[in-house]
Amino acid sequence: MELRHLRYFLAVAHEQNFTAAANLMCVSQPALSKQIKDLEEEIGTPLFIRGSKIVQLTDAGLFLKQRAEDILELSNRTLTELKADEAEITGEINVVCGEIEGVSFVAQAIKKMNRRYPKVKFNMTTGDEETVRYQLDKGIADFGMFVDLTVLPNYKCISVPIASPWGVMTWKGNRLAKKKFATPKDLLNMPLILSRQMRNNNTLATWLGYSTDKLNVVGTNDMLYNASKLTEAEVASVITIDGIINTRGTKLCFVPFKPLFPIKVAVAWKKNRIATKACEKFLEILREMEQKPISRGFFTKSP
Structure with missing residues (x-):
């Protein structure tokens, strides 16, 4: 299985039509059909239910679609990071988190990062704990935010100071x-x-x-x-x-709530993962913010 096979497969999955997908990928329709057929033979199961006008994903196709998107995302990120200028901090940082007040902490860190390293781009994804864990474990996200989790054996983390009840x-x-x-x-x-x-x-x-x-x-x-x-x-x-x-x-x-229901929020990243230079600089900023007292009323409720 090659990356081009996955790109062809995703094109068909998104367009739901072999002819439209072939036009999108700038290949002939017979050539694209053969690539998909070869992929199905390699996997050993059909990936599409073929209709007269549209095609739909099988259960195996739905599973491969998610994995293919993850694989191509990692491939693109890897190439970008390898091509980055050693003397300049560039690249992308992916952050996944839920809908929580602690995101403001990350937002302030991103603001500082943009001022120091304006060529670094951020991608934010919203999801529940399961999504955060999945993206961190698979290397899709560089940083994630957890709520009310005191034991994070597979991650390193920084506590986020928030006062929202x-x-x-x-x-x-x-x-x-x-x-x-x-x-x-x-x-x-x-x-x-x-x-x-x-x-x-x-x-x-x-x-x-x-x-x-x-x-x-x-x-x-x-x-x-x-x-x-x-x-x-x-x-x-x-x-x-x-x-x-x-x-x-x-x-x-x-x-x-009364009595007070305390909340603990942490910014986490995967242990033993080789970080990009951009991620290292962002982590430095997060640690600076964790160690310094909050001078503004950013995390406190006004009376």
């Missing part, structure tokens, strides 16, 4: 909206939306003092914006971190 985002007509704080007892029997990560770990259960199975969880979410729309429709309240969704001027409000 956990709590409940709800609508202003909800009974909970009239309270200053939300307690574990308040959450019983209340329709709730949780992140998949929170549903699958014990962090919330430790704060509640009882199993999350006792909660009335009507759904899970990966992206908070979509969950906020369900809350606006008064479907359910969302357990989340303050500051991610701006509730000012909306029918939504945020009620913090």
Whole structure:
């Protein structure tokens, strides 16, 4: 299997048509069809369901599509890094993270990086914990952000100073909206939306003092914006971190937990991975920011 085979395969997968893919890749349609047929014979399974006008991916094709995109991304990044001028800091840095207030810490580091090394570009990807782990482990991302994880055996990390509390985002007509704080007892029997990560770990259960199975969880979410729309429709309240969704001027409000539900956020990178010069410089900035006290009200709530 060669990289060109993967490029041809992805062209067909994206265009869903051999003729259109051949035009895109500047090859003849018979030549492209033969390349795909050879690839299927090498793998030992069909990659496409061929129709009269369009083709669709088989299960094996869907799996290969994800892997092929990762492989070509790594190949392109490797070539870019190898061609970089040794005397100049250039290249790309890939960061993957969830929707968390701690992203502001990374944003400030990127700002400093842009001032010092303007030829370095950043690519940001949003995803849940599973996505962060996958991209770090596969070398797709250089840095990732984790929430409420104290044990990261496969990674090195820097703690992110944030002061945003956990709590409940709800609508202003909800009974909970009239309270200053939300307690574990308040959450019983209340329709709730949780992140998949929170549903699958014990962090919330430790704060509640009882199993999350006792909660009335009507759904899970990966992206908070979509969950906020369900809350606006008064479907359910969302357990989340303050500051991610701006509730000012909306029918939504945020009620913090009591007792305080501490949050720990870390910027992590894979152990024993050879870092590019751009990544080394970015890491230096992250460590500078970790060691210096925050002089601005960047991570603190105004009274």
